[in-house]
Amino acid sequence: MDQINWGIIGCGDVTEVKSGPAFNKVPHSRLVAVMRRDAEKAADYAKRHNVPKWYTDADALINDPNINAIYVATPPDSHEDYAIRAMRAGKPVYVEKPMARNSAECDAMNQVSRETGMPLFVAFYRRALPYFLKIKELVEHKVIGDVRYVQIQLNWQPADRELGKAPEPNWRVSPAISGGGLLHDLASHQFDFLEYVFGPIKTASGIARNQAGLYEADDIVAATFEFESGVLGTGNWCWTVNKEQRIEETQFIGSKGKISFSYFEKYHITVETEAGVEEHNVPFPEHVQQPLIEQIVNELRGNGKSPSTGETGARANQLIDWITAK
Template sequence: MKIDQLRWGIIGCGNVTEVKSGPAFNLVPGSELVAVMRRDGALAEDYARRHGVPRWYNDADQLIDDPDVNAIYIATPPDSHLEYTRKALQAGKPVYVEKPMARNAEECAEMNRISAETGVPLYVAYYRRALPYFLKIKEIIDSKVIGEIRSVHIQLHWQPYDEEVGPDAKPRWRVFPELSGGGHFHDLASHQFDFLEFLLGPVATAKGFSANQAGLYPADDIVTATYAFESGILGTGSWCFTVNKEQRVDDAWIIGSEGKLSFHFFEAYDIIVETASGVEKYHLPYPTHVQEPFIRLMARELQEGIKACPSTGLSGARANLVMDWITGKAMSREV
């Protein structure tokens, strides 16, 4: 499929689209944002006015059926990803869907089945695969500066949203499994496992424990895991979302036969490489619109008909599968 001029429509123009993604569609050559949708029409109209978008809707079907829209970005909670992806692909319009790709691996597999059946491309917003910070990590690992990789270790101990704790708590959709597929683990660890597979190849198996310790919302709030890559590299991880701000940790380590690489998945921009030769530090902040580098690659693939985009439905489904293994929800070992 080749589309010379991409005219994007957004289904679900919420917070994630304000800076991270929405403005980037107009910064890419041959790409423009022409329509947005939100169930609250007043909010959709406000978004369109503030971002200079020509049209807005409060009904997703109307946006999908808009003849001037030829590519669709789905930025709703995961419970509607399958439904909207099916409709858009069947309408012949390429889909760019937010992460996690769906609530579970089975829904991801159905989305990929529809993409294959229709021949319409499906992409997933694992934009770290295109960010300079994470590409630098891949460059270091591929150069074997730290030797052969032995193990990976992740710690994410976080209180993501203050309003989800305390007597006046107002939990958001992320902590309702029927909407998100899990909790903050599914929302954040999906980025981590996708990048680790981009960096080190497929995870062959994963096991874990999850629990709801604090009882603040329906989803589990703590997860621990072990996982093994097909290459033989082993990994561990712990995720806790009910710690105070002073205990907040976002650390990752990759241990090699000749050294160690330390980095962060969120909000910090330093990479530290330790070898017998000494310590090297790299500082690579994210761009203003973090999805822009990824959107540029996706647009190039759609416009030129070449392989350029690093995250498709097939690769995006893998993160859901690994998380399903860890939480014991996997129905299958395939996606």
């Protein structure tokens, strides 16, 4: 392919800034059509983002001869279906994270990718963001020596709600749609990046419970995991604390120091060694998915390799399946 003409299935919030505009800012790439079942919303998105065409039917977009690549940006319950339809129609697919609701759906998607020869990519864009590449560089350069263990801590309060009150409807905490709860939505990013830095995790287990009863999904999870490299890890996630207990931090503890950083809220990296404390501030770009989209476009044009594929993307689902197994 010389020019990558994208069609988006599901032009919701994630596509407004994080991804959608980036398709027209990457060289040799343009967004030519969007699809949403609500015609008014599809037309509005197309108008605001200067997209030439819009659809309310996914098959019509998939089979548009002017489109040669598909971005699936719907909730996870339809990722498998749309991705497989697109690949069987001869279109490479870029799918939102988490890749699907569970590892079985991911496996089905990867199987069709192999059968059809159509590339499959997943929106684990932290693999291409300068902030996270800096963290990876610090580890590889052994700034903190040999990493011994990883510690993840995430405590968040229910968004815009008081404890004890049911939240507004949210697909992210509906297991039938998301595959689980907020662990699937957020920890998938965390585990994907950890494997990018340290290699495969060979074992993972955990305890997942619903303590507050605000919704059906788990709202607290504790996990342990071990990398094939020998690095150990622990993680604790809780979504029902008050704002005073809010924290989101990951630490890499090494033989000669510690790296502390945030996946979701801050742009600075703290490195603590015997030499002192060093801070790195690496802001995110305006469109956080743009660096990854550029690498995907380059691969489709035969000029590179995306760091995030269907095979790597499926790993996060596998790990979360292990951790949340009842």
